[in-house]
Amino acid sequence: MTREEARQKAEKLVGQMTIEERASQLKFDAPAIERLGIPTYNWWNEALHGVARAGSATVFPQAIGLAAMFDDELLGKIADIIATEGRAKYNAYSSEDDRDIYKGLTFWSPNVNIFRDPRWGRGHETYGEDPYLTSRLGVAFVKGLQGDKETMKAAACAKHFAVHSGPEALRHEFDAVVSQKDLYETYLPAFEALVKEAGVESVMGAYNRTNGEPCCGSKTLLKDILRDDWGFEGHVVSDCWAIRDFYQNHNVVPGPKEAVKMAMDAGCDLNCGCTYAYVSAALKSGLITQEQITQACIRLFTTRFMLGLFGGSEFDDIPYEVVECKAHQSLAVEAAVKGTVLLKNDGMLPLNRENIKTVGVVGPNANSRAALAGNYHGTSSRYITVLEGIQDAAGEDIRVLYSEGAHLYKDKVENLAWKDDRISEAVIVAKHSDLTIAVLGLDETMEGEEADDGNVGEAGDKVSLGLPESQQRLLKAVIETGKPVVVVLMAGSAMDLTYADTHARAVVQAWYPGALGGRAVADILFGDAAPGGKLPVTFYYDSADLPEFTDYSMKNRTYRYVEKEVLYPFGFGLTYGKAQVVEAYLTQDISLDSDIQICCILENQGSRDVEEVVQVYIRDLESKYAVRNHSLCAFKRVTVKAGEKQPLYMSIDRKALMIVDDAGQRYVDSKKFMLYVGTSQPDERSRALSDANVIEIPVDL
Numbered sequence: 001m002t003r004e005e006a007r008q009k010a011e012k013l014v015g016q017m018t019i020e021e022r023a024s025q026l027k028f029d030a031p032a033i034e035r036l037g038i039p040t041y042n043w044w045n046e047a048l049h050g051v052a053r054a055g056s057a058t059v060f061p062q063a064i065g066l067a068a069m070f071d072d073e074l075l076g077k078i079a080d081i082i083a084t085e086g087r088a089k090y091n092a093y094s095s096e097d098d099r100d101i102y103k104g105l106t107f108w109s110p111n112v113n114i115f116r117d118p119r120w121g122r123g124h125e126t127y128g129e130d131p132y133l134t135s136r137l138g139v140a141f142v143k144g145l146q147g148d149k150e151t152m153k154a155a156a157c158a159k160h161f162a163v164h165s166g167p168e169a170l171r172h173e174f175d176a177v178v179s180q181k182d183l184y185e186t187y188l189p190a191f192e193a194l195v196k197e198a199g200v201e202s203v204m205g206a207y208n209r210t211n212g213e214p215c216c217g218s219k220t221l222l223k224d225i226l227r228d229d230w231g232f233e234g235h236v237v238s239d240c241w242a243i244r245d246f247y248q249n250h251n252v253v254p255g256p257k258e259a260v261k262m263a264m265d266a267g268c269d270l271n272c273g274c275t276y277a278y279v280s281a282a283l284k285s286g287l288i289t290q291e292q293i294t295q296a297c298i299r300l301f302t303t304r305f306m307l308g309l310f311g312g313s314e315f316d317d318i319p320y321e322v323v324e325c326k327a328h329q330s331l332a333v334e335a336a337v338k339g340t341v342l343l344k345n346d347g348m349l350p351l352n353r354e355n356i357k358t359v360g361v362v363g364p365n366a367n368s369r370a371a372l373a374g375n376y377h378g379t380s381s382r383y384i385t386v387l388e389g390i391q392d393a394a395g396e397d398i399r400v401l402y403s404e405g406a407h408l409y410k411d412k413v414e415n416l417a418w419k420d421d422r423i424s425e426a427v428i429v430a431k432h433s434d435l436t437i438a439v440l441g442l443d444e445t446m447e448g449e450e451a452d453d454g455n456v457g458e459a460g461d462k463v464s465l466g467l468p469e470s471q472q473r474l475l476k477a478v479i480e481t482g483k484p485v486v487v488v489l490m491a492g493s494a495m496d497l498t499y500a501d502t503h504a505r506a507v508v509q510a511w512y513p514g515a516l517g518g519r520a521v522a523d524i525l526f527g528d529a530a531p532g533g534k535l536p537v538t539f540y541y542d543s544a545d546l547p548e549f550t551d552y553s554m555k556n557r558t559y560r561y562v563e564k565e566v567l568y569p570f571g572f573g574l575t576y577g578k579a580q581v582v583e584a585y586l587t588q589d590i591s592l593d594s595d596i597q598i599c600c601i602l603e604n605q606g607s608r609d610v611e612e613v614v615q616v617y618i619r620d621l622e623s624k625y626a627v628r629n630h631s632l633c634a635f636k637r638v639t640v641k642a643g644e645k646q647p648l649y650m651s652i653d654r655k656a657l658m659i660v661d662d663a664g665q666r667y668v669d670s671k672k673f674m675l676y677v678g679t680s681q682p683d684e685r686s687r688a689l690s691d692a693n694v695i696e697i698p699v700d701l
Contacts (some may be wrong), residue, residue, distance in 0.1 A: 001150060001151070001305065003233060003302065003306065005305075006302045006305035006306045006512075007298065007302045008602055009301075009302075009304075009305045009310070010297075010298045010299075010300075010301035010304075010305055011298055012308075013036065013038075013301055014064070014294060014297045014298050014301055016036055017033065017036065017297070018056045018492075019283070019290055019293060019294075020280060020655065021033050022293050022294055022297040023276075023279040023280050023283070023293050023297075025297050025300060026269065026270060026271060026276045026279055026293070026296050026297065026300070026303070027241075027270075027271055027274075027276050027277065028042060028043045028044045028207065028237070028270060028271065028272040028273075028645050029042050029043075029044075030042070030043065030300075031085070034452055035308070037310075039099060040099045040679075041099060041104060041309075042099060042100060042101045042102075042103065042104050043104060043106045043237065043270060043272070043300075044101050044102065044103045044104070044106075044108065044240075044272060045086070045101075045102050045103065045105070045106055045107050045108065046102065046107060046108055046109060046376045047082045047083075047086060047107035047108075047109045047145065047154070048062070048063055048109045048110065048111065048125055048374075048375075048376040048377075048656065049061060049062050049063055049065075049066060049078075049081060049082075049374065049376070049377065049514070050085070050332075050377065050378045050514075050633050051085050051086045051378050052099075052102065052376045052377055052378050052422055053101075053102040053376070053377075053378065054089060054093075054102035054103050054160065054378070055089070055378070055379055056263070056323055056324055056379050056380070056381055057085050057089070057323060057324065057378030057380075058081065058082075058085060058323070058324050058328040058329060058331075058332055058378070058380070058515075059332065059372070059373055059378050059379075059380045059514050059515035060078055060082075060331075060332045060335055060514050061332070061335050061339050061374075061376050061511055061512065061513045061514040061517060062124050062373075062374030062375075062377075062492055062511055062512035062513075062514075063110065063111065063124065063126060063127060063374075064115075064123065064124040064125075064126065064127070064128065064492050064493070064511055064512075064536060064537070065335070065336065065339040065340075065374075065492075065510075065511030065512060065513055065514075066078065066127070066137070066335060066339060067126070067127035067128045067133065067134075067137055067339075067536040068128075068135070068338075068339040068341055068509075068511065068532075068534060068535065068536050068573075069335060069338040069339045069532070069533060069534075069637065070534050070613040070615075070635050070637055071338060071613075071637040072136045072137055072139070072140035073637075074139070074334075074335065074338065074637075075137055075139065075140045075141055075144065076140040076143055076144035077144065077331070078141075078144065078331065078335060079140070079141045079142070079143070079144025079145040080144040080145070080147065080153075080536070081113055081328050081331065082107075082144075082145060082154075083144070083145045083146070083147060083153040083154040083321060083569055084153075084318060084322055085323050085328070086105060086107065086154050087105070087153060087315045087318045088318045088319060088321075088323050089103065089320070089323060090103065090104065090105050090321045091315075091316060091317075091318060091319075091320070092320045093411045094315065098467040103153060104355055105154045105177075105309070106154075106155045106157070106201075106202065106303065106307075107145060107154055107155065107156060107157060108157040108159060108202075108204060108237070108464060109129070109141070109145075109156065109157060109159075109376075110137075110138050110141045110142070110156065110157075110158070110159075110349075111125040111160065112126065112127065112134050112135075112138040112158055112159070112190040112191060112194060113125075113126050113159075113160055113164050113165050113166060113206075113666050114126070114129060114130075114131060114165060114186055114187055114455075114558075115128050115129045115493075115536075115537055116129060116186070116552070116557050116558060117165060117166060117546065117547075117549055117557065118426050118462070118465055118493050118494035118495075118537065118538075118539075118540065118543070118546075119166065119167075119461050119462045119463075119464075119465070119493075119543065119546075119549055120165045120166035120168070120447065120461055120493075120549075121166065121168050121447040121448050121450075121459075121460030121461040121462065122165075122166070122168065122274060122447075122448060122449055122460065123165065123447075123492065123493050123537070124374055124375075124447065124448075124491075124492020124493055124511070124512065125374075125375070125376065126165075126490075127190075127535025127536060128535075128537045128570075129536065129537045129557075129558040129559070129570060130536065130540060130558065130559070130560070130570065130631075130632050131185070131186050131187075131189040131190055132189070132631065132633060133431075133521070133536060133632055133635070134189075134190040134630045135189055135190045135192075135193035135194075135679050136193075136635075138190050138194050138198070138391040139193050139194060139197050139198040139349065141156070141201045141586070142156040142194055142198035142199070143198050145339055146198075146199070146200075146201060147223075149314060149315075150202065150313075150314070151306070151307065151313035151314060151315065151436060152303075152306045152307050152308075154199040154307070155202055155203060155234075155303055155306075155307060156194075156198075156200050156202065157200065157202035157203065157204050157237065158191050158194040158195070158200045158202070159203070159206075159239070160204055160205065160206035160207070160215070161203050161204060161205050161206060161215060161221060161222075161226070162183075162188060162191060162206060162210060162215065162221055163176040163183065163187045163206070163208070163210040163215075163552060164176065164206035164207070164208055164215070166461055166549060167459070167461050167549050167550060168449060168450045168459045168461050169450070169459035169460075169461065170208075170462035170550070171206075171208050171249075171450065172207055172208075172245045172249040172250075173208040173210040173245070173249040173250060174207075174208045174209065174316040174550070175208065175210075175211070175212060176208050176209065176210050176211075176401065176552045177211055177552060178210065178211060178552045178553070179553065179662070180662065180663055181625070181660050181661065181662050181663075181664060182552065182553060182554045183664060184498070184660050184664040184665075184666065185518055185554070185627070185660035186554050188225070189667045191203070191226075192230055193233045195226070195230045195231075196230060196231070198236065199234075199666065201234040201235070201303055201306070201409050202234050202235055202236070202237055202303070203222075203226060203232065203234065203236050203237075204236075204237050204238070204239055204272075205217075205218070205221070205222065205236065205237070205238050205239060205242060205268060206239060206242070206433070207239050207242045207245060209250055209252075210283055214242070214245065214246050214250050214252060214262070214269050214290070215242070215533070216238040216239065216242045216243055216246075216263055217236035217243070217246060217252075217259070217262035217263045217265070217266045217268065218266055219265070219266050219280075220473045221266075221269060221292045222236055222266040222267045222547065223266055223267050226267075226623075227267060227392060230530050232660065234271040234295075234299070234303065235270055235299040235300050235302075235303055236267055236268045236269050236270070236450075237268070237269065237270040237271075237272055238263065238268050238270070238271050238272050238273060239272060239365070239615075240272040240273055241272070241273035241275075241569070242272075242273065243259050243260070243268070243271055243273055243275040243276070243626050244256070244259065244273055244274065244275050244605055246258075246259035246262055246263070246275075247259050247623070252469070255276050256277075256278040256281075256286055257278050257281050257282040257287055258282075258287065258359075259275050259278075260275060260276060260278050260279055260281075260282040260287065260288060261282055261287040261288050262277075264277075264282075264288050264292045264293075264296065265288075265292075268296075269295075269296035269299045269300055270296070270300060275298050276589075278700075279293060282524050290619065293389070293554070295690050299370030310644055312509070313347065313488045324358070324380070324381055329516060329645070329673050331520055332514045332515070332516055333514075333516050333517075333518060333520050334520075335514070336510075336513035336514050336517045336519075336520035336521070336522060336587060337520045337523060337529045337530075337531070337532065338532045338533060338637075339511060339513070339533045340507070340508060340509065340510050340511070340513065340520060340521065340524055340531045340532070341531060341533035341534065341535055341573040342508055342509075342524075342531040342533075342537075342573060342574040342575060343469055343497065343501070343507040343508065343509055343572075343573070343574070344500075344501055344504065344505075344506055344507040344574075344578075345505075345507075345574055346505050346506065347526060347688060348435070348484060348486060348505035348506045349506045349508075349524075349527070349576070350488065350524070350525065350526055350527025350530075350576060351525055351526050351527065352433065352436070352527075353394070353395065353397070353398060353526065355434075356394075356398050356434050356435070357397075357398065357399065357434055358398065358399045358400075358401060358433045358434050359377075359390060359394060359398055359399070359400050359401070359433055359434065359435060359436075359437065360385050360400075360401045360402075360403075360426075360429040360430050360432070360433030360435070360436035360483075361386070361390055361400060361402045361403075361429075361436070361437050361438065361439065362400070362402070362403045362404070362405040362429055362430065362437070362438050362439070362474065362478060363404070363405050363406070363426075363438045363439035363440045363471070363474065363488075364405065364406055364407060364408040364434060364436075364439075364440070364470075365386070365439045365440060365441050365443070365488075365490045366385065366386050366387045366405075366437075366439035366503035367385045367386070367387040367388070367402070367403065367404070368385060368408075368490075369383045369442060369515075370384065370443040370445065370491040371439075371441060371442075371443045371512060371515070371666065372384075372490075372512060372513060372514060372515055372516075372517045372518065373512060373515065374444060374492060374511075375444040375448045375449065376590065377688075380515030380516070382515065382516070383420075383515050383516070383518075384515070384516045384517070384519045385518040385519040386437075386488060386490070386510070386517075386518040386521050386522065387400075387402055387439070387518070388518050389517075389518030389519045389520070389521055389523075389596050390437065390518075390522045390525065391520070391521030392522065393518065393522035393523060393525070393526045393528065394526075395452055401429045401432060401433055402429065403422060403425040403426040403428070403429045404422050404425075404426075405422050405423060405426035405438070405469055405474045405478070406420065406423060406426070406470040406473065406474040407422075407426070407470050407472075408442070408443065408445075408446065408468065408470070408695075409446060409468040409470060409471075410470060411470060412468075415466040420473055420474075420685060421476055422474075423473060423477050426474055426477065426478055427477050427478065427481055430478045430481040430485075431481050431483065433483065434483070434484075435483060435486065435505075435517050436478055436481075436483055436484070436485050436486070437485075437486045437488060437525065438474070438475055438478055438486070438487050438504075439488045439490065440474075440475065440487060440488070440489055440490070440491070440560075441467070441471075441489045441490035441491035441495075442462075442468075442492070442493075443490075443512070444489040444512075445488040446462075446468075446485045447460065447461070447462055447491070447493060448460045448497065449658065461549070462493065463492065463579055464496070464542070464543055465495050465496040465540065465542055465543045466495070466496045466542070467495065467496075471692055472499070475487070475499065475500065476499070479503045479504070482633070484505045485503070485504045485505060486504060486505055486506045486507075486508065486525070487504045487506070487507045487508065487625070488508045488521060488525075489507070489508065489510065489512050490510050490511065490512060490513070491509075491511070492511060492512055493537065494535075494537045494538060494540060494568075495539070496540070496541065496542045496543075496567070497539065497567060497568070498541055498542070498567060501567065506557030506589070508521070508525070508531065509533070509535070515587040522671040527576065530575050530576040530577065530608070530610060530611070531574070531575055531576070532573075532575060532611045532612075532613075532637075533571055533573050534573040534613050534615075534680075535569070535571060535572050535573060536570065537558075537570060538559050538562060538566050538568075539559060539566060539567045539569075540566050540567060540568060540570035541565075541566065545563075545564055546682050549639065558570070559571070559629065559681060559683075560627045560628065560629050560630070560631055561627060561628045562628075563628070564631070565684075565685050566685060568689070569683055569685050569686045569689075570632075570681060571613075571615050571632070571679050571680050571681045571686065572681070572686050572689060573613075573680075574689075574690065574691060575610055575612065576606075576608060576610070577604060577606040577607075577608045577609070577610030577642070578604065578605045578606035578610075579598050579602055579603065579604045579605070579606070579610050579612040579640050580602070580603055580605060580678075580679065580692055580693045581601065581602055581603075581614060581677050581678050581692075581693050581694070581695055582601050582602075582603045582645070582693060583600065583601040583695065584598060584599070584600035584601070584675075584677035584695035584697055585598065585599060585600075586598055586695075586699070587599050587649070590699055590700070590701060591700070592654060592657070592668060593654075594654065595651045595652055595653055595654050596651070596652035596654065596656070596657075596675075596699070597649065597650075597651055597652075598649070598650050598652065598675065598677065598697065599647055599648070599649050599650075599676050600614060600647070600650065600695065601645055601646070601647055601648075602614060602638060602640050602645070602646050602647075602648055602649050603640070603644075603645045603646075604640040604641060604642055604643060604645075604646075605643075606642060607642050608642055609639065609641045609642055610639070610640055610642075611637060611638065611639050611640075612637070612638060612640065612679050613635055613636070613637045613638075613679060614635065614636050614638060614650070614677065614678070614679060615632060615634075615635045615677075615679060615680065615681070616632070616633050616634035616635065616652060616673070616675060616676065616677050617630040617631060617632055617676040617681060618630060618631055618633045618652070618656045618657075618658075618674070618675055618676075618699075619631075619671055619673065619676070619681055620659060620669070620670045620672075621670065621672040621673060621674060622669070622670035622671065622672050623659045623669035625659035625660065625661045625662070625669060626659055626669075626670070627636035629683070630674075630676065630681070630682060631656070633650065633652050633653070633675075634652045634654035634669065636648060636650055652675070657670075657673060657699075657701075668701070670701075671700060671701040672698070672699070672700055672701075673698075673699040673700075674696055674697070674698060674699065675696070675697040675698075675699055676694050676695070676697075677695045677696075677697055678692055678693055678694035679692050680692055680694070681694075682694045682696075
């Protein structure tokens with residue numbers, strides 16, 4: 001049904017409720033109103049990379065790994081599958097009258113915050129550091145999740161609004177101070193796209209303050225920008241217990257009733273937390289009105305009607321058997337392959353089975369299920385670790401030796417043992433092998449949300465960009481055997497891989513590749529599949545030149561503003577083939593009234609079919625408000641057969657010609673631009689690493 005039809009139904013139903021009943025529905029764990037036939041509903045559910053926290057589901061690669069695919073079309077299909085499994089589980093749970101947390105159809109995903117600093121622990125929940133890439137992927141995910149049918153398949157939520165990316169330890173009290181230019185140029189575009197283009201049903205406020213206002217009670221963010229400027233018609237939900245922070249941590253109001261007033265005045269409809277238990281008290285104290293309560297309740301029931309929760313829908317017959325079905329699992333493995341990024345390869349990969357008798361596999365993430373899943377994940381009925389994937393792919397004629405090598409972050413594996421108690425075993429494995437695959441990195445206990453326990457008390461964020469010292473010692477010991485070493489990094493963020501880049505024969509960034517991700521990694525190592533990912537974040541040499549973590553200015557952050565050479569640039573990624581853009585040109589005259597149309601010719605100069613990501617960047621050559629470097633403005637993942645040339649037509653939104661000035665205004669301020677078309681950024685480091693063509697197209701207005 002249309003939103004207007006759903007709203008009319010909601011108004012009629014809410015009109016039959018007492019004011020106390022309406023107030024009760026503004027909490028995430030909304031109780032039943034039996035006399036009106038309204039069942040209990042828990043609004044809190046997660047679907048970051050699969051239906052999460054409610055039992056079995058297909059566990060896709062973590063969001064940052066999905067971003068590395070640079071494939072919005074495939075991400076939309078994945079989101080549709082997530083919604084299908086969500087519906088199947090909801091149907092089954094509801095038939096058992098199980099309406100517990102994580103079992104509804106309102107998914108608090110995606111996370112479209114900008115991964116501005118590689119130390120932020122929750123960055124792997126995002127689509128990376130670029131607002132354009134994040135916007136395109138976020139729009140695809142929301143459209144895939146919500147669907148285009150008469151009934152909304154599931155409700156998506158854009159979070160965390162806004163200017164939110166650490167530090168985790170300070171988030172409940174932190175004020176993210178940001179200029180209007182950075183706000184509108186970097187932090188808001190993805191949210192705006194999800195509202196205006198994708199029709200996202202929900203927006204979640206952030207924990208922190210932005211320019212002095214708590215985000216979940218910010219008139220600037222929730223009323224002026226979200227509803228008045230962008231025309232948002234869905235509902236707003238607080239982050240969990242964020243409204244309590246108003247008086248306990250931000251200290252902007254004296255108590256819970258005043259916190260209710262601040263949140264409801266700004267337009268926060270739903271409280272994840274406990275503070276809206278004081279809604280009735282705030283009403284009796286004259287701090288809020290009955291009209292505010294009613295409006296919030298109508299918005300929430302509009303969503304429930306749009307989901308078909310009171311009259312049935314075409315999705316009610318989706319059977320439970322679709323959960324973790326073969327087709328969904330296969331797509332999860334395909335996504336892991338497409339998102340895996342080959343950072344270095346001196347010819348070592350792919351491995352030739354005929355030349356190998358023994359493979360050594362070492363490292364704390366080699367046989368780790370936790371390193372497959374990331375965070376906000378479901379439960380898979382089967383996991384394939386990297387070790388298991390290699391064992392399966394190696395076949396009967398190759399012996400696979402294994403050593404954990406080191407604890408993920410502690411000095412030893414066994415409590416009573418000496419320091420580095422597994423390193424000698426790893427060295428033995430390396431010495432007895434033709435080559436060693438070192439599977440290193442982190443997991444959700446070391447980078448994640450607030451209270452993670454493996455990162456020396458940094459509350460989810462990383463202390464530095466380096467590997468844990470236990471793993472650094474392991475890698476050095478294995479390298480020093482003189483045997484060839486391939487490093488597979490399983491982590492959700494940019495890390496200092498300088499040592500691996502210098503000493504290892506190949507470096508593979510596998511992210512958190514999903515429950516069956518070990519199969520994808522092994523297929524890539526043995527050449528049964530080719531790596532196809534590109535970095536959605538910049539990999540720096542170290543953190544020495546990074547600004548203070550608490551500084552939200554974009555100066556010297558991300559590829560658009562970085563001032564020095566980096567280790568691996570945004571957009572970089574090798575493959576096993578050789579496809580290059582050999583020609584690119586405008587296909588029509590430039591006009592401010594239409595998008596820019598280009599054609600490029602992609603040639604596969606190798607002997608193997610390949611998938612490549614054609615990337616287009618734009619640079620404003622005149623305006624003083626232009627970003628320091630250049631900005632991604634289009635991308636397309638394509639398959640090119642060996643020896644073939646393929647024309648590719650691409651459209652660039654005319655907004656790419658616009659700058660954002662110091663007041664946050666967006667307009668065209670230049671007559672001269674340069675487009676760069678290739679398979680990487682146009683910076684010198686990317687060109688040196690990939691040896692790929694970048695075609696320049698001058699644009700004059």
